[in-house]
Amino acid sequence: MSLPDNSTVLIVGADPAGLAAALSLIHYGCRDFVIADATVRGQKELRTIALHSATVREYQCSRCHTIKGKSIRVTSRDSQIAEAKFNPLKKHSAYSYTLFVPQNVTELVLGKKLQSLDIPYITNFSFEDDDTRSITRTISGIGFSDPEGPNPSNHVLAQMVVADVTLEPQPLLPVPVENGEPPHAPPKEYIQDLVNIYGPACITSDLSLNLTPVEIDQVVWSTRFRTHSAIADRTFTHFCDAIFLVGDAAHVFFPMGGQGVILAIRDAIFLSEAVTKHIQVSAENPDASDTILQEIAEARHARALEIIGFTKKLLKFASLKYDPYAWWMPFSWASLRDLTLWMFGSFNFVQSKVAWGLSRVGRR
Numbered sequence: 001m002s003l004p005d006n007s008t009v010l011i012v013g014a015d016p017a018g019l020a021a022a023l024s025l026i027h028y029g030c031r032d033f034v035i036a037d038a039t040v041r042g043q044k045e046l047r048t049i050a051l052h053s054a055t056v057r058e059y060q061c062s063r064c065h066t067i068k069g070k071s072i073r074v075t076s077r078d079s080q081i082a083e084a085k086f087n088p089l090k091k092h093s094a095y096s097y098t099l100f101v102p103q104n105v106t107e108l109v110l111g112k113k114l115q116s117l118d119i120p121y122i123t124n125f126s127f128e129d130d131d132t133r134s135i136t137r138t139i140s141g142i143g144f145s146d147p148e149g150p151n152p153s154n155h156v157l158a159q160m161v162v163a164d165v166t167l168e169p170q171p172l173l174p175v176p177v178e179n180g181e182p183p184h185a186p187p188k189e190y191i192q193d194l195v196n197i198y199g200p201a202c203i204t205s206d207l208s209l210n211l212t213p214v215e216i217d218q219v220v221w222s223t224r225f226r227t228h229s230a231i232a233d234r235t236f237t238h239f240c241d242a243i244f245l246v247g248d249a250a251h252v253f254f255p256m257g258g259q260g261v262i263l264a265i266r267d268a269i270f271l272s273e274a275v276t277k278h279i280q281v282s283a284e285n286p287d288a289s290d291t292i293l294q295e296i297a298e299a300r301h302a303r304a305l306e307i308i309g310f311t312k313k314l315l316k317f318a319s320l321k322y323d324p325y326a327w328w329m330p331f332s333w334a335s336l337r338d339l340t341l342w343m344f345g346s347f348n349f350v351q352s353k354v355a356w357g358l359s360r361v362g363r364r
Contacts, residue, residue, distance in 0.1 A: 008279060009033035012136060016103060017247040017264035019110040024272030026117060030279060035119065050258030051099040051265075069098040072358065074341055078201045078209075081338050082345025084354035093359070098258070102164075134249035142245070143233040147305060148312070157254070157319050161186050161194060163222035175224075182224040192216050227315070229253040229308050235267075236297030242290065244271055244297065251304040253311045259358075263307050267300050310357075 009025065011018045014037035022035045050069070071085040089096040137144060159175045161182050175182050175194065183190060192205060192215065201209040231251040236244050247264040274296035281288045320334040344350050 007034045011035040016106055017268040020265045021268035021272050024269045028273055028276035030276045067100040082341040084351045086355045088352040137249050140237050140239040140243055144230050146229045147231055157227050159226045161224050163191050164220040166217045186222045188216050188219045227254045231304055235301050236293055253308045254315045259307050
């Protein structure tokens, strides 16, 4: 299918945010749009994503092939430190769980939904714009940087490997900087070494750690990435026409608890509502200002800054090392962190607070 001669809205990038935007536009009564992508639907090499309560409510994708997570656990290599249960969210939402679903499956399901609604869906588009190297952002002259300055490159979680293997779906493993840069598509042997050194003892092949050794049988796919934060100077601008950035084109940050996909999807949903209102106002008054779009852009930019700050705090907390602080203090900051989590993590009010924060139920 080729691009039509004209369209009121063009969505570039059919990732979950782009597909959510398309379905939301339909929900709010706008069907004059086209969604385009450089990749055939469902054939991207992607990571598993976590959809928390608020996003499930907005996204309505619980019919995908998913795993319902009733809690999130914090563990060391050989034991559980703390657990945050989502059951308390029942007071506030019908979705008191987290969905774990492969992103390509999500895109296939939502893409088929769009197809059933007879929405133009163009693949093999000239470029893809749903990542950190956004062409639209670049040609629009919008800057993209960390709001707190350059990202440190030497912290424990500066680079990571993610892979889909047959023994356990997608282990997420840190790769210390001193170990060198991971290969582009880490092979089975490389991932097995990471599991043995940094992964849970129960899935290692090291007999000294696991009396029933487990080995990786097959690597379905694997990739590497560096953890960093960045945000566009602005998410709304004019370049020939109105342009709005969402998803990785607008902001990236450490992949902690599915916060990135939550923000991207909710950006798309709330933007679609604002775009529809703007189209209606402009139809009645062609000289109407962009106030509606500017307000939603400022609100979503502020929310992105908030999430970046939140994930950076979690990153610093997770990056504490087990090396003793000093000869006269045989404890490490990581040990104190684990002890604190173990002590306070058993209290229901703490679990509820963590679940509430991750779910984003109380925030737009």
